[in-house]
Every structure is written in structure tokens, then in C-alpha cells.
Amino acid sequence: MSAKTEDRIEALEVALTNEKREGEFYRKHAQRTKDPLGRKMFQTLAADEAEHYHRIQELHKKLSSEGKWPTTLPLKVKDTVIKDVLRSVVEGVDTTTEADTDDLEAVKIAIEFESKGEAFYKKLSQSAEDPQEKAFFGMLERIEREHRLSLEETYTYFKDPEGWFQKMEKPHLDGA
Numbered sequence: 001m002s003a004k005t006e007d008r009i010e011a012l013e014v015a016l017t018n019e020k021r022e023g024e025f026y027r028k029h030a031q032r033t034k035d036p037l038g039r040k041m042f043q044t045l046a047a048d049e050a051e052h053y054h055r056i057q058e059l060h061k062k063l064s065s066e067g068k069w070p071t072t073l074p075l076k077v078k079d080t081v082i083k084d085v086l087r088s089v090v091e092g093v094d095t096t097t098e099a100d101t102d103d104l105e106a107v108k109i110a111i112e113f114e115s116k117g118e119a120f121y122k123k124l125s126q127s128a129e130d131p132q133e134k135a136f137f138g139m140l141e142r143i144e145r146e147h148r149l150s151l152e153e154t155y156t157y158f159k160d161p162e163g164w165f166q167k168m169e170k171p172h173l174d175g176a
Helices: 003-032 036-066 082-092 101-127 131-159 161-169
Strands: none
Touching: 003 036, 003 101, 036 101, 036 131, 101 131, 131 161
């Protein structure tokens, strides 16, 4: 097995560890939070991370056994619905509970997780020579970015729900 393949296997092992740790973190906070948006956000993130873990685990097995980037493994993960979580709050929540310090801290930690994941997958994508490998890691990078941006919105919501709703509802002046 080439050194490059061994490096990729090692990178996938790091990714597996990260995805598992993040999924556990999100599941724990989904159970703990009393805020409906926080609960739904953490549940969605936990499900996404479980999907990533499963796909990366399949990839790791193939790469380890074949010694090269697999051509037969479907290298797609389901798209995240994280943006829909925020949209549903604008459309459906009339009253919300106030976010507590633990919610705010959890979201800050989650933003850090996703930022690191985004950078990690970007680096793997940029260093990949195989087009499928480049595309796979690029896709994971985009999903992690979407997670980060949604978490940043969630943080803004927790800090200032009224201001966040005003921004999301995009009020405008009617000239009539």
C-alpha cells in the first residue's frame, strides 16, 4: 500500500472520530435543551453526522481492503436539511423559551466543530488527485459549511430572538 493511501486511511480515521464525537455531542444537547429550535437543530445535526460517519466508514473499509480510492462505492451522502430547521422556526414558532447559557455554549462549541470539519475536508479535497475523492471531500466541506452557517444563525437567534425574527421576516415598507 502506498504512503499516500496510508495517509488517506489515516485521514478517514480522523474524520470517523470527529463525526462520531460530533454526533454524540449533538444527541446529548438535543435531549438537554428546552428550546424547540435548539432541539430540532441538534437532532438534525446528529442525523447528518451519523450519515457522514456511515459513508466514511464504508469508504474506509474499501480503501483499506483495495488500497486505492474505490470506484464502486456510491460516494454521496444525503443532503442536509439544516436550513429547513431555521425556516420552520420563522413559519411555525409563536413563542419560544429563552435559551440558557448551556445552549449558547453548546452552539459555540458546535460552530467550532463545524469550522474545523470544513477546513479539514477542504484540505483533503484540495490535496486529492482522484476526481471522485476531490468531489467527495468537497461535498463534505460544503455540508460542514452549511452546518456552521446555520449554527451561527442559531447563535444569533439564541442571543436575540426578537431581532432574529425581524431579520428573517424581512419586513418592508409598503408605499401605499
